[in-house]
Amino acid sequence: MSRTPMALLSPADQERLRGLRRMKAVALGALILMAALFVVAFWLRDQHPWLEYVRAAAEGGMVGALADWFAVTALFRRPLGLPIPHTAIIPNRKDEIGRTLGEFVETNFLSGDVVRAKLSTAAVSRRFGEWLREPAHAERVAAEASTVASAVLRALSDDDVQDLIADLAREHLVEPDWAPSAGGWLQRIVEADAHRGAVDLAVDSIAGWLDANAHTFSGLVSRRLPGWVPKLAHRFVDETVYHEAVRFVAAVQADPQHPARLALDGYLGRLAEGLQHDPAVRDRFEGAKSALFDSPRVIALAAQAWETAKTGMLNALADPQSGLRRRAASALSEIGERLASEPALQARVDGWVTDAAVFLVDRYRHDIASIITDTVEKWDAAETTEKIELMVGRDLQYIRLNGTVVGAMAGLAIFAVAHALIPGI
Structure with missing residues (x-):
């Protein structure tokens, strides 16, 4: 009793x-x-x-x-x-009974052949697809996945994540020597004249700025003239400088072979050559790169980016009407529809599931059965x-x-x- x-x-x-x-x-x-x-x-x-x-x-x-x-x-x-x-x-004989029961389960149930035979007739993917293609079920899976993802994000330490990002950036971005690769890319860009579009964009931007900011030239040069020069000359000098700048930019815009363009081409070519073969240029480039990544502002920007991304992800995961949740549920429903209606996909997924289950059973059958033995021993x-x-x-x-x-x-x-x-x- x-x-x-x-x-x-x-x-x-x-x-x-x-x-x-x-x-x-x-x-x-x-x-x-x-x-x-x-x-x-x-x-x-x-x-x-x-x-x-x-x-x-x-x-x-x-x-x-x-x-x-x-x-x-x-x-x-x-x-x-x-x-x-x-x-x-x-x-x-409690412990012996537990061991015997564990051996019985391991021998007769946790067998690769038994698992394969059962799963081969279970139509796992088709049944799962029929269940998942229902919008309510897809939304439920998306909600559960969102809960898990939110818990993982909240469990992550911001300092640890930032340290990890910094370590990965240093390992993959700072420590590798970029100069030869950057020089090679720049050389191919110059040889293919692929930089011309960027130059045109820069010149057009300068021309637009000059057109909208003529007043900034007032006093730009004249303030440096001696005091005895008449004020009328000051204005004439400033206007002359402005108009010369406008004419120069317009000439660069109109002439693809303008000396300024050719000078820029020559500079970029020399820079590409130096990045590949000149140790001094390479050292200066790598030093500038390291200084950029080690800059406190860049580090603070990375931390702020992580905080923003984390907050945005948590808000999206918590809101059932967010775009992320809706797209996730829609994608899951589409996956369910394909699993339920495409025999070829069903065969592949069933094969993957069966192989994975057989692998796990064959590899961990003793560990799984030991749960029974250990549990009974503790009773x-x-x-x-x-x-x-x-x-x-x-x-x-x-x-x-x-x-x-x-x-x-x-x-x-x-x-x-x-x-x-x-x-x-």
């Missing part, structure tokens, strides 16, 4: 306990009935000889009931508390006995009841045969 208070048991265990108690009462009632029949038959056998048959049946029923009571009780505890060998089997012997008795004890009480009936029939049959074959009995 369970020693755990009824209130501490789960509803399912409470129902099992009530069923176990009922069956124990029935089995005990059958034994008491056999004992009462035996007493009555033994007492009245001289007046009614036919009661010998009843006595024999009752005697056999009592023997069968007691024998099966002993057998069932010996599984869980010592009958009547007596130290009889090979009793209290479950509490005494208290009395607790283990209670758990098992609640699960199977009710069915075992039928053994006692059946033993009573079979014993009675056997006793009656033996007495009847003996009475028929041996005179005087």
Whole structure:
């Protein structure tokens, strides 16, 4: 009988306990009935000889009931508390039972052939696709994935992420020597005249700025003239400088072979050559690159970028109506539709799932089965006995009841045969 208070048991265990108690009462009632029949038959056998048959049946029923009571009780505890060998089997051999159960599961269930045979007929991808293509299910998966992703983002330390970004940037951006590669790219750009578009854009931008900012030339040069120069000359000098700048830029715009353009081409070509072959130029370039990445402003900008990205991701993941969540749910629904309707895709996915499951089972079957062994070993012997008795004890009480009936029939049959074959009995 369970020693755990009824209130501490789960509803399912409470129902099992009530069923176990009922069956124990029935089995005990059958034994008491056999004992009462035996007493009555033994007492009245001289007046009614036919009661010998009843006595024999009752005697056999009592023997069968007691024998099966002993057998069932010996599984869980010592009958009547007596130290009889090979009793209290479950509490005494709990660890061995756990190991045997683990070996049984490992051998008969955690087998690559068993898993492959089961999954080959399960149509996993098609069933999953039919379930996933429903918009409500796709939204549910997207919501669960968003919850997990949000938890991961919140668990990440901002300092650790920034340090990781800095380490990755230093490993892949700062430490590698960019100069030869940059020089090679620049050389190919110049040789292909691919830089002309950028030059045109720069010249056009300068022309537009000059057109909109003529006032900035007021005093640009004239303030540096001697004080005795008339004010009229100051204005003339500033306007002359402005108009010359405008004419120069216009000339550069109009002439693809303008000396300024050719000078820029020559400079870019020399820069490309220096980046590839001149150690001094390469050192200056790498120094400028390192100074840029190590700049406090760049570091602060990277930290701010991470904070902004993290906040944006968390907000998008938390909002069911965000574009991210809607696109994720739509993509999942489309994946489900394809899995449900494309046999070729189903075959590939089923193959991947089966191969992955077989690999995991073959590689970790012992570790998986050891969960059973280790769990049973950690259980208290009395607790283990209670758990098992609640699960199977009710069915075992039928053994006692059946033993009573079979014993009675056997006793009656033996007495009847003996009475028929041996005179005087």
